[in-house]
Amino acid sequence: MHKDHKYIEAIKNNDSALIAEIYSTHFAKIERMVVQNSGTQADAADIFQDALIDIYYKAFNGFILTCPLDAFLYLICKNRWLSRLKKTKNEKVTFIDSGGYDNLGQDVFKAAEILQQQDAKQKLLDNKFKELGDSCRELLTYCISGKPLDEIARLMDTSYGYIRRKKSDCMGKLVALVKTSPEYILLLN
Secondary structure (H helix, E strand, O other): OOOOHHHHHHHHOOOHHHHHHHHHHHHHHHHHHHHHOOOOHHHHHHHHHHHHHHHHHHHOOOOOOOOOHHHHHHHHHHHHHHHHHHHHOOOOOOOOOOOOOOOOOOOHHHHHHHHHHHHHHHHHHHHHHHHOOHHHHHHHHHHHOOOOHHHHHHHOOOOHHHHHHHHHHHHHHHHHHHHOOHHHHHHHO
16 A cells, blocks of 8 residues: 555545645646646646546545555546547547656556656656766756757867766766665665
């Protein structure tokens, strides 16, 4: 049972304080997803409400939440919105997913588990990135943003050759920090 299971119980027992917390914490992401994909704010509200009703019925059938509510709710809403889009349009639907939940398939539980693993990996990487020195963080930030090495060299007031070597060194340091972390070993299991 995931710690967010308390929200399932809140929906089941009509706990208005925790239900309000669900809305304040999760609705904006659902709204953004729906609006970015040909919907309106009203559509997003309908989809979100329908998802909560789905969860309500599941709760009475003994449903146990084993993943973060955020991921579970997002996937329910995404699937409901895609279904609605497909019903209203007789063409293939192109779905924009800025929440990082794309290509997860139809198995909500498996997809939520994958999201949880991806989230843990991203947190580990972010934490280890912060442990790098200032110049490595600056260089890798430029690289991640897609800037070419010659432009990075100009921005950092150094040579192209130095930037190439430094990038390789910084990536090596980051990989070493990640691989020697106890969290990394846990993620492998």
